[in-house]
Amino acid sequence: MLNDTGLYIHYPWCVKKCPYCDFNSHPIKGEIDQEAYCTALLADWEAQQQAGDSFQSVFFGGGTPSLMHPAHVNTLLDTLPINSRAEVTLEVNPGTHEYMDFNDSRTSGINRLSIGAQSFDDTQLGNLGRVHQSADIVTAFKKARSAGFENINLDVMWGLPGQTVNAALQDLRCAIDLQPEHLSWYQLTIEAKTEFARRTPILPVEQAIYDIEKAGLELLADCGFKRYEISAFAQPDQQCQHNLNYWQFGDYLGLGAGAHGKRSDRRNGTLHPRRISKAHQPRMYLADPAAATEQPVDTDEIVLEFMMNALRLVDGVDWALFEQRTGHTKSDLAAKWSSLEEQKLVTANRCGATAKGLRYLDSILQVFI
Ligand SMILES: C[S@@+](CC[C@H](N)C(=O)[O-])C[C@H]1O[C@@H](n2cnc3c(N)ncnc32)[C@H](O)[C@@H]1O
Ligand code: SF4
Structure with a gap:
């Protein structure tokens, strides 16, 4: 946690x-x-x-x-x-x-x-x-x-x-x-x-x-x-x-009809995030407010999910945060990142988008799908 x-x-x-x-x-x-x-x-x-x-x-x-x-x-x-x-x-x-x-x-x-x-x-x-x-x-x-x-x-x-x-x-x-x-x-x-x-x-x-x-x-x-x-x-x-x-891919608890949460457990030094969602319809939620569906965020999706949030931030985030929250390293992304850097969509030193990249965020994210 x-x-x-x-x-x-x-x-x-x-x-x-x-x-x-x-x-x-x-x-x-x-x-x-x-x-x-x-x-x-x-x-x-x-x-x-x-x-x-x-x-x-x-x-x-x-x-x-x-x-x-x-x-x-x-x-x-x-x-x-x-x-x-x-x-x-x-x-x-x-x-x-x-x-x-x-x-x-x-x-x-x-x-x-x-x-x-x-x-x-x-x-x-x-x-x-x-x-x-x-x-x-x-x-x-x-x-x-x-x-x-x-x-x-x-x-x-x-x-x-x-x-x-x-x-x-x-x-x-x-x-x-x-x-x-x-x-x-x-x-x-x-x-x-x-x-x-x-x-x-x-x-x-x-x-x-x-x-x-x-x-x-x-x-x-x-x-x-x-x-x-x-x-x-x-x-x-x-x-x-x-x-x-949210944008730093932190954990949060969601209460209420249709609320979502993300909780991470640390096992053997690695974070294991899971998504929790509650019944959408108020009637269903009221009938059983404890009911929830849970799904682990798997290792393939986690980089994309992190980028979908962090790259919205104008100053991006430290690579250390990326490593801490995804369990991946910057070097895992080296080829993808340098290709995006060549297109002037992302910054060299931080995990962040350039001003141009903020306009074309969807194109950046495609690379991580
Ligand atoms: C949770 S929503 C609604 C909050 C509050 N019930 C209200 O309507 O003022 C938060 C914000 O998202 C924005 N929003 C909602 N739907 C949108 C849409 N289709 N496109 C752009 N912004 C939207 C609105 O500015 C809204 O205030
Ligand atoms: S229906 Fe209107 S008032 Fe209600 S959450 Fe949506 S934007 Fe806000």
């Missing part, structure tokens, strides 16, 4: 399903038995816990975890072994936080909020099927600040239907004006089996996508947001520790 394990807690319900979303989220139909879900999360924990567990970061994600009853968030944070200095994030949807008083959240131990803004243009929010308007984002943000939250992320999407460079920059400026510590700036992708896959809106053409990305990256850098992962930008020392652990 590694000593830097993260904890992810999934809340699988939303007010309604957004047409672009392929996360494990289900529109609320009728009453949710919040108590039963909290009890299930605790049973899930009982089944998965290991001696010595101590979580260095916690992330309540969704779905819409800001719909959770604050008392249940409290119970979970009181019961689970969380390091006193852990980063504890709650995802918040504007327009759904009313139930969750930000002052209560602060005192229960949540010290970081991630607010799903997506856009500050009400027409675009309508296109995206969001339940909130631009003004609700500003209200949620200001309330969070008044409650004392000093670490807030805003999620903003770009490449939205019909979006121009100016409109995308305007969205970013609105987000930056709120002075968050962190910004996640995601290009809208059309995911299979979503409503947008069935009736795809007209998205900006390739040249416009290139122009939006270039101009957005410049604006973020000018405003002091350092890009440290493909879509993640932080003010100095404000990187998301929970996500950094």
Whole structure:
């Protein structure tokens, strides 16, 4: 077991399903038995816990975890072994936080909020099927600040239907004006089996996508947001520790419907990671929260899995981390790495992609399949 394990807690319900979303989220139909879900999360924990567990970061994600009853968030944070200095994030949807008083959240131990803004243009929010308007984002943000939250992320999407460079920059400026510590700036992708896959809106053409990305990256850098992962930008020392652990191929425990975890055992000096996944459907999960499927990450896949995460980081990672987490050595990859280096896709000294490589990550990963 590694000593830097993260904890992810999934809340699988939303007010309604957004047409672009392929996360494990289900529109609320009728009453949710919040108590039963909290009890299930605790049973899930009982089944998965290991001696010595101590979580260095916690992330309540969704779905819409800001719909959770604050008392249940409290119970979970009181019961689970969380390091006193852990980063504890709650995802918040504007327009759904009313139930969750930000002052209560602060005192229960949540010290970081991630607010799903997506856009500050009400027409675009309508296109995206969001339940909130631009003004609700500003209200949620200001309330969070008044409650004392000093670490807030805003999620903003770009490449939205019909979006121009100016409109995308305007969205970013609105987000930056709120002075968050962190910004996640995601290009809208059309995911299979979503409503947008069935009736795809007209998205900006390739040249416009290139122009939006270039101009957005410049604006973020000018405003002091350092890009440290493909879509993640932080003010100095404000990187998301929970996500950094994923990208560094660390271990994490997943609780909740459809949650995934990765745990590694050390045997004879070698790490043996396995993936754990929980029932996707809330109904199935509630019926047997201890049930899980487990699969070892085999030695052939492990390099690819490591690269899929680590190469997203702008500065890459030390080769020592690669060796520690995969059981392979840098020299095992020598031929592949030097061919990628010749194409100027990866860096010479670190296990990392160049600026060009970040754009063509899929081509790099092909080499490790
Ligand atoms: C777990 S999701 C949703 C969090 C929260 N329920 C919300 O909607 O605000 C985290 C983020 O992923 C991004 N996201 C979701 N679907 C996406 C897609 N198809 N393309 C790009 N970004 C997406 C959104 O910015 C979203 O806030
Ligand atoms: S609110 Fe968030 S998790 Fe729920 S459907 Fe929309 S994007 Fe997905």
